[in-house]
Amino acid sequence: MSEAVDRRRFARAAWVNVLGNAAKIVVEGIAGLAFGSVALLADAAHSVGDLVASVVVLVWGDTRFQDPDDTHPHGHARIEPLTALFVGATIVVLGGSLLLESAQGLLEGESATFSYVLLGALTFAMVLMYATYRYTERVNATIDSTALAALAADCRNDIYTTIAAFVGIFGLMIGYEPLDPIAGGLVSFLVVYQGVSIARENVGYLAGAAAPADHRAEITDRLREHPAVEGVHDLVVYYDGTVLEVEAHVEVDGGLTLREAHEIETDLVERVRALEAVGDTHIHLDPSGMGEWKDATDGGWTAEESPHPGRS
The missing domain is CATH 1.20.1510.10 (Cation efflux protein transmembrane domain)
Known part of the structure; x- marks a missing residue:
């Protein structure tokens, strides 16, 4: 409609x-x-x-x-x-x-x-x-x-x-x-x-309350379904009014060209925005295996989101 x-x-x-x-x-x-x-x-x-x-x-x-x-x-x-x-x-x-x-x-x-x-x-x-x-x-x-x-x-x-x-x-x-x-x-x-x-x-x-766990899991699954995605971390999902605002860091192959990375990012944004509860989506692409500050204990992957469970 x-x-x-x-x-x-x-x-x-x-x-x-x-x-x-x-x-x-x-x-x-x-x-x-x-x-x-x-x-x-x-x-x-x-x-x-x-x-x-x-x-x-x-x-x-x-x-x-x-x-x-x-x-x-x-x-x-x-x-x-x-x-x-x-x-x-x-x-x-x-x-x-x-x-x-x-x-x-x-x-x-x-x-x-x-x-x-x-x-x-x-x-x-x-x-x-x-x-x-x-x-x-x-x-x-x-x-x-x-x-x-x-x-x-x-x-x-x-x-x-x-x-x-x-x-x-x-x-x-x-x-x-x-x-x-x-x-x-x-x-x-x-x-x-x-x-x-x-x-x-x-x-x-x-007040921008956090999204329910089922919405967060659905968004994570939608991102990880993409064949180019190797990991998802620093996922933040919160309400902006009655719709969800999504921010996420997604790991991809570091050897991709800028154009290839841009196409992947656009596809990921469209995939998440297609969810009924989601209003806007912001995706940041990270080269996989770089070990950025996001890997720190206070802001890194959760156990279910990490593509490398044994990595610190």
Whole structure:
């Protein structure tokens, strides 16, 4: 699938989240104000933050598709985890706010009037958020955007908070009002946990965390598959945004001409860049058997990467 198609699908998914959250706020806000339901107003307030987050993804997240330029020579990959980090932080703040409101409602009590309109508004909100969640997940299955993944998680959290609101409205229906703040408090913990998880993952992307071992092994194998490669060392693989940056020293025959060495280097770079998780690759060719400073204990080959296990 082309980048242009992915870009359009990303924008549509972001717009679906914006419009979905806006519709939920209007419906729940009107019903909550009309019948004095704190549960609906809290759920609508939660969606205000979701709306802000989805607008941020719509405006910022699209930059992941922009080509490198003079100000961002490695592209704009880091803007996406920054956007997702904002979404995660928003979820944490709103989850904490929901927890506080639940505690206040439990301690102070609340007065609201039961109406089937409240149940209708909640049913609408739940169906809407589930549809938005499923659509966002389906789009992101091929795009693999951390920002869209964060929005999808936010939609899923909305379903949970709406279920809690259902419990609260049921409490109003049977005359047991404390059900509302109790259910809201339990769900708020899940909301906060999800937000923290999203934030932690994307902090790793922004901080340039090391790649998982399976990615590192795959890259090493891809380099060593080339018939001209005699060894791989000083391999560094780390995240630059949501994609991997690769740096490696590769040993080849020292008698190669400059043109031959250049062709090998180009082939190796293309081989590694072809991996889905890799963004950019930098290869340095070393003459085999030279015993450079890279052979030192603190920066040399690992046992599995060395072409000469017995060499120091």
